[in-house]
Amino acid sequence: MSVRYLTAKLAQQIDEELMSAAGAFSIDQLMELAGLACAQTLATAYGKDKHSRVLVCCGPGNQGGDGLVAARHLKMFGYQPTIYMPKPGSKDIYKRLKQQCDNMKIHTIPPEESNDALPKALKTSDVILDAIFGFSFKGPIRPPFDVALKSISDSKLPIVSVDIPSGWDVEKGNIEGVGLEPSVLLSLTAPKEGVRSFTGRHFLGGRFVPQSLEEKFELNLPPYPGFDQIVELPSAQRL
Amino acid sequence: MSVRYLTAKLAQQIDEELMSAAGAFSIDQLMELAGLACAQTLATAYGKDKHSRVLVCCGPGNQGGDGLVAARHLKMFGYQPTIYMPKPGSKDIYKRLKQQCDNMKIHTIPPEESNDALPKALKTSDVILDAIFGFSFKGPIRPPFDVALKSISDSKLPIVSVDIPSGWDVEKGNIEGVGLEPSVLLSLTAPKEGVRSFTGRHFLGGRFVPQSLEEKFELNLPPYPGFDQIVELPSAQRL
Numbered sequence: 238m239s240v241r242y243l244t245a246k247l248a249q250q251i252d253e254e255l256m257s258a259a260g261a262f263s264i265d266q267l268m269e270l271a272g273l274a275c276a277q278t279l280a281t282a283y284g285k286d287k288h289s290r291v292l293v294c295c296g297p298g299n300q301g302g303d304g305l306v307a308a309r310h311l312k313m314f315g316y317q318p319t320i321y322m323p324k325p326g327s328k329d330i331y332k333r334l335k336q337q338c339d340n341m342k343i344h345t346i347p348p349e350e351s352n353d354a355l356p357k358a359l360k361t362s363d364v365i366l367d368a369i370f371g372f373s374f375k376g377p378i379r380p381p382f383d384v385a386l387k388s389i390s391d392s393k394l395p396i397v398s399v400d401i402p403s404g405w406d407v408e409k410g411n412i413e414g415v416g417l418e419p420s421v422l423l424s425l426t427a428p429k430e431g432v433r434s435f436t437g438r439h440f441l442g443g444r445f446v447p448q449s450l451e452e453k454f455e456l457n458l459p460p461y462p463g464f465d466q467i468v469e470l471p472s473a474q475r476l
Numbered sequence: 477m478s479v480r481y482l483t484a485k486l487a488q489q490i491d492e493e494l495m496s497a498a499g500a501f502s503i504d505q506l507m508e509l510a511g512l513a514c515a516q517t518l519a520t521a522y523g524k525d526k527h528s529r530v531l532v533c534c535g536p537g538n539q540g541g542d543g544l545v546a547a548r549h550l551k552m553f554g555y556q557p558t559i560y561m562p563k564p565g566s567k568d569i570y571k572r573l574k575q576q577c578d579n580m581k582i583h584t585i586p587p588e589e590s591n592d593a594l595p596k597a598l599k600t601s602d603v604i605l606d607a608i609f610g611f612s613f614k615g616p617i618r619p620p621f622d623v624a625l626k627s628i629s630d631s632k633l634p635i636v637s638v639d640i641p642s643g644w645d646v647e648k649g650n651i652e653g654v655g656l657e658p659s660v661l662l663s664l665t666a667p668k669e670g671v672r673s674f675t676g677r678h679f680l681g682g683r684f685v686p687q688s689l690e691e692k693f694e695l696n697l698p699p700y701p702g703f704d705q706i707v708e709l710p711s712a713q714r715l
Contacts, residue, residue, distance in 0.1 A: 259575075259579075260576075260579065261572040261573075261575035261576050261579065262572075262576060263502075263504045263569075263572065265502045265504035265505050265508075266504050266505070266508045269504075269505045269508045269509065270508065270512075273509075276703065277703050280702070280703045281703075309684075310703070313683050313684070313700070314702070314703050330502075333500040333501075333502065334500075336498075336500035337499075337500045337501060337686075340498070340499065340500065340686045340688065340689075341686050341687070342686075342687070342688070444552050445548075445552070447576075447579045447580050447581075448580070448581070449579065449581070450579075461552070463519070463553070464515065464516050464519045464520075464549070464553050
């Protein structure tokens with residue numbers, strides 16, 4: 238039995254169930270573990286010796302929050318993250334996560350300078366963490382992200398995407414051809430339908446799904462090794 | 477420069493600073509990372525092949541919350557945790573963490589049966605995670621924990637203690653002689669004065685302290701390896 242690929246609706250449903258009164262998880266907890274998994278994935282694929290300068294690209298939603306958590310952990314791991322976040326989220330948790338990054342002396346490109354500063358930031362980066370759009374993304378891609386995705390693609394830098402590469406349809410993949418083409422993907426909880434065709438290194442994170450929930454949604458998650466927060470999906474999953 | 481040992485007051489101050497408006501951390505975040513570090517420490521010291529049955533002993537305060545988080549992660553790692561928690565904490569987060577453990581089908585000894593059930597639970601356990609009292613502990617040890625500590629000690633099971641072995645004075649150590657004698661200790665953020673004489677395996681967790689805070693309090697924390705959440709203190713620290 239291979240791992241289940243989720244529709245956008247199902248991914249949403251699992252998220253809601255985890256954070257319901259019955260599921261009892263707070264968004265702070267889930268985001269902390271998701272962001273830690275993002276940081277560990279990047280550190281596994283791109284060592285800090287040659288890829289210390291990470292441009293962490295954050296969208297305005299929960300995925301952007303994962304990115305901020307990841308930036309903080311990457312800094313702890315000895316990387317030099319910079320945050321590109323042209324549309325900061327308005328939720329309280331987003332502000333707190335940003336403050337935590339400020340306290341760690343992680344540089345954030347000021348939102349009002351984002352457009353001009355992005356090309357320069359790309360030139361001084363070694364790898365991208367793509368936390369722009371998540372499983373609730375619906376096109377079209379609005380400014381400034383339309384221009385941003387193009388700049389990021391043009392940079393030819395290696396990209397680690399979270400959950401769904403930004404610009405891809407969550408269920409149909411990169412059908413518009415404007416999405417990022419990551420070398421590494423971290424799927425959270427379970428992969429989404431749109432990444433079935435993904436051929437790069439594919440990791441799974443979100444080691445917090447109770448067995449009862451896994452069974453209810455027939456996720457068929459692979460076992461995680463040791464006490465890692467991520468597991469690499471076997472190459473069979475990529476064929 | 478070796479790592480700084482903290483007074484109870486200083487430990488409290490650092491905790492408050494992390495969770496202040498300026499520090500911006502929520503208790504959910506810090507507890508999640510602390511509990512994950514507890515689970516990783518236990519898994520590092522006691523493999524699940526021979527020590528799968530973990531009795532997670534939780535006090536009514538924040539340390540008990542760390543224990544509940546650890547129990548959940550241990551279950552995820554493939555251990556079989558059981559929770560002993562005779563005085564459940566009243567805070568909302570404590571209830572949510574307990575619910576998460578229930579959802580993972582982790583057995584909790586019903587509080588009203590705790591006294592009678594503890595000796596039996598000890599007989600069917602391989603190792604203890606001691607999350608009863610933390611750095612805010614002040615004696616004397618009140619019932620039912622007085623009897624519980626004696627039962628746990630008498631069991632001769634290996635013990636992994638969190639922050640300060642239960643029953644020890646936070647600054648003076650096991651001066652009353654009634655505290656637990658763990659084989660493994662996980663200090664959170666920085667070790668406390670009371671554990672200077674500890675000679676077992678000593679780990680440090682809490683990889684979330686910003687450098688500015690570390691410098692302000694002159695913590696002299698050792699570097700953590702790779703992307704681990706814990707670091708073992710060198711034997712020099714134990715002499």
